[in-house]
Amino acid sequence: MTLICVPIFVEDSASALADAHEALHRGADLVEFRVDSFFTGGRDPAAEGEVERIVAMVSDCKLPCIVTCRPVLEGGQYDGPDDARISLFERLGTVGASGPALRPPRYIDVELLTYTRSENLKQKVNLGVDHPAQVRELSTSLILSTHDFHTRPLDLIRRIEQMFQEPACAVAKVAYRARSLRDNLELLDILQLAQEHGKPMIALGMGPYGLMSRVLAPKFNGFLTFASLRRQSATAPGQPVIGDLVDLYRFRAINSATKVYGVVGDPVEHSISPMVHNAGFEAVGHDGVYLPMPIPAGYEHFKATVLAMLDHPGLDLAGLSVTIPHKENLVRLAREEWAEGDGRWEVDLLSEQCGAGNTLAVRRDGKGRATSFEVRNTDGAAAAGAVFAAVPDLRRVAVLGAGGTARAVAAAFRNRGVEVFIVNRSQTRALALKAELEGLHAEPSLEPSGGVPRDQARLPALRVLEASALIQVKPQAVINCTPVGMAGGPAPKESALSSEVLWNLSDQCVVADCVYRPLTTPLLAQAASRHLRCIDGLAMFLGQAAEQFSLWTDRSAPMQLFQTVARESLA
Numbered sequence: 001m002t003l004i005c006v007p008i009f010v011e012d013s014a015s016a017l018a019d020a021h022e023a024l025h026r027g028a029d030l031v032e033f034r035v036d037s038f039f040t041g042g043r044d045p046a047a048e049g050e051v052e053r054i055v056a057m058v059s060d061c062k063l064p065c066i067v068t069c070r071p072v073l074e075g076g077q078y079d080g081p082d083d084a085r086i087s088l089f090e091r092l093g094t095v096g097a098s099g100p101a102l103r104p105p106r107y108i109d110v111e112l113l114t115y116t117r118s119e120n121l122k123q124k125v126n127l128g129v130d131h132p133a134q135v136r137e138l139s140t141s142l143i144l145s146t147h148d149f150h151t152r153p154l155d156l157i158r159r160i161e162q163m164f165q166e167p168a169c170a171v172a173k174v175a176y177r178a179r180s181l182r183d184n185l186e187l188l189d190i191l192q193l194a195q196e197h198g199k200p201m202i203a204l205g206m207g208p209y210g211l212m213s214r215v216l217a218p219k220f221n222g223f224l225t226f227a228s229l230r231r232q233s234a235t236a237p238g239q240p241v242i243g244d245l246v247d248l249y250r251f252r253a254i255n256s257a258t259k260v261y262g263v264v265g266d267p268v269e270h271s272i273s274p275m276v277h278n279a280g281f282e283a284v285g286h287d288g289v290y291l292p293m294p295i296p297a298g299y300e301h302f303k304a305t306v307l308a309m310l311d312h313p314g315l316d317l318a319g320l321s322v323t324i325p326h327k328e329n330l331v332r333l334a335r336e337e338w339a340e341g342d343g344r345w346e347v348d349l350l351s352e353q354c355g356a357g358n359t360l361a362v363r364r365d366g367k368g369r370a371t372s373f374e375v376r377n378t379d380g381a382a383a384a385g386a387v388f389a390a391v392p393d394l395r396r397v398a399v400l401g402a403g404g405t406a407r408a409v410a411a412a413f414r415n416r417g418v419e420v421f422i423v424n425r426s427q428t429r430a431l432a433l434k435a436e437l438e439g440l441h442a443e444p445s446l447e448p449s450g451g452v453p454r455d456q457a458r459l460p461a462l463r464v465l466e467a468s469a470l471i472q473v474k475p476q477a478v479i480n481c482t483p484v485g486m487a488g489g490p491a492p493k494e495s496a497l498s499s500e501v502l503w504n505l506s507d508q509c510v511v512a513d514c515v516y517r518p519l520t521t522p523l524l525a526q527a528a529s530r531h532l533r534c535i536d537g538l539a540m541f542l543g544q545a546a547e548q549f550s551l552w553t554d555r556s557a558p559m560q561l562f563q564t565v566a567r568e569s570l571a
C-alpha cells in the first residue's frame with residue numbers, strides 16, 4: 001500500500017503536534033516533521049532545549065513520523081553545521097535507549113549528498129538507524145533522498161543506483177521539478193525499476209507538471225506520496241492537498257489496473273472535468289482516475305506528450321478530454337498517424353468536418369496494447385442535443401460566433417438538417433466558416449465513427465447575417481458560441497446579443513449559452529427577464545462530458561450526480 005505522508009513545517013512543537021493530529025483525522029498514514037527552521041544546530045543550552053522538544057514532539061505524535069532537517073543546499077532552511085543535525089538524528093534514533101516511554105521516529109531523511117560526503121558522516125548517521133550491520137535494536141530507518149527544484153538532474157540514474165547500493169538505505173527518494181508531463185513517465189518507470197530491485201522508492205515530480213507522479217504512485221507501488229494539510233502549507237510546489245488526493249482522486253482505490261484519463265489543455269487547473277468524471281467513475285464502480293494534464297500550446301508539445309503517454313507500457317492511458325489550445329492538434333495528430341500507416345486511428349465525422357476534436361478514447365487488448373484510438377467531437381453534438389431537447393421540431397437556429405465552438409455547433413445542427421444563421425463580429429470570418437463547412441467533402445478522409453449524415457449535398461445552406469436580421473428570419477433558438485459574458489473573458493459584463501434584437505425575437509425563441517462561468521450570463525439574464533426559455537452553458541458541458549464518459553466506460557453517465565458536482569465545483 002502506498003502511504004500518504006503529510007509534511008509539517010515545525011515552527012513550535014505544540015502547533016506541529018496539533019497539525020499531526022489533524023493529519024491523522026484526514027486520513028494520513030505518516031507525517032514528516034520538517035525541523036529545518038526550528039532546529040538551529042547551535043551549541044548553547046538553548047539549542048539543547050530544541051533537541052529535547054523535537055524528541056518529545058516525535059514521541060508524542062500519534063502517527064509514525066519522518067524527521068527531516070533539510071539544508072539550504074537541497075531547498076530546505078537549515079544553515080547550521082552538518083555535525084549538529086547528524087547528532088540530532090542519532091539522538092532521535094537511539095531515544096528508546098534513554099527510556100521506554102520515549103518513541104523514536106519511524107524514519108529520518110538524509111540527503112544522499114550529505115550521506116556520501118564523508119565516511120565519518122555516513123558512520124554517524126548509521127549509528128542512529130537500523131541496517132544490516134547495526135548491533136543495537138533500533139526501529140528508525142533511513143530514507144536517502146535527492147532533490148532538484150529546477151530540473152531533472154543529469155546524473156539522476158547514477159544517484160538512484162548509489163542509493164540502491166547503500167546497505168543502510170531503507171527507502172530511496174527522488175524529487176525533481178517536472179519540465180513537462182513526460183517527466184512523470186520517467187518517474188513512474190523509476191518506481192517500476194525500484195520494484196525490480198526490491199527497494200521501496202519515492203519518485204515525485206515537483207511543480208504544476210508533476211501531479212501525475214504524485215497521484216499515480218499507488219499504480220506503480222510507490223512507497224509514499226506527500227500531501228499537504230492545507231493549500232498554503234505545501235512543502236514542495238505542486239503538492240496536492242490531502243482532501244483532493246483522497247476524495248477527488250480516490251488515491252486509496254488506485255491500483256496497478258486503474259485506467260488513467262485526463263483533460264489536456266493549457267490552462268487546465270481550473271477545469272471542473274476532474275471533479276465530474278472522478279465522481280462518475282466512483283458512482284458506477286469504474287476503476288479509473290481522471291487528472292488535469294497541462295500541455296503548453298504548440299503542436300509539437302502536444303504530439304510528443306500524447307504519443308509518449310499512449311505508448312507508456314504501464315500507464316493504461318484510456319481517454320482524454322482535449323480543450324483549448326489543442327482541439328485542432330488532436331485531429332491533426334490522428335490524420336498524421338493514419339497517413340503514416342497506423343490504422344488504429346478513427347475520427348468521427350464532426351471532428352473531421354471541424355478539423356477539431358475534444359475526445360480521445362483508447363481501447364486496449366488484454367495485454368494492455370492499444371487496439372484503437374477514437375477521436376470524437378462531443379461539443380457540437382452536446383450543444384445541438386441540449387437545444388433539440390427544448391425545441392424538438394428545430395428547423396432554424398442562430399449561432400453567435402465563428403470560432404472553434406461555433407464551427408462544431410453549426411456543423412452539428414446542419415448535420416441534423418437545421419438551417420443555421422451565423423452571426424459574428426467579423427463578417428469575413430463568418431463567411432470563411434460558411435465556405436469551409438459548405439465545401440466539406442461528402443466523405444471524411446478517415447473512417448468516420450459517428451452516426452451523423454454523410455451526404456453533405458442534402459444538408460441545408462448556411463447563411464451569414466447581421467444580428468439585426470435575426471428579427472426578420474425568426475430563429476427558433478439562438479446559441480452564443482463567443483466568450484462574451486464569460487468571467488475573465490474579453491467582455492464579461494456584455495451580452496452577446498443587443499437588447500434591441502433580443503426584445504424583438506419571437507416569444508418562443510430559446511436562448512442558449514456555451515459560457516458556463518457564470519451560469520447566468522448577461523445574455524441569459526436578459527433573456528430570462530423577457531421570459532424566454534434559457535439553456536445555460538452547463539447543459540452543453542454536461543452533455544459533452546456524458547458522451548465522453550459513456551465512450552470510456554461503456555456505461556451511461558450518472559447525470560444527476562454530474563449536475564450536482566459541476567454546480568458545486570462552479571460555486
Ligand code: NAP
Nearest residue numbers: 401402403404405425426429481482483491514537540541
Ligand atoms: P474562439 O475560437 O476564440 O472564438 C471566439 C469567437 O467569439 C469569434 O467568433 C470572435 O469573433 C468572438 N468574439 C470574441 N470576443 C468577442 C467580443 N468581445 N465581441 C464579439 N464577439 C467576440 O473561442 P471558442 O473556443 O469558440 O469558445 C467560445 C466560448 O465557448 C468560450 O467562452 C468557451 O469557454 C465556450 N465553450 C463552452 C463549452 C461548454 O462545454 N459549455 C465548450 C466549448 C467552449 P471574431 O471572429 O470577430 O474575432
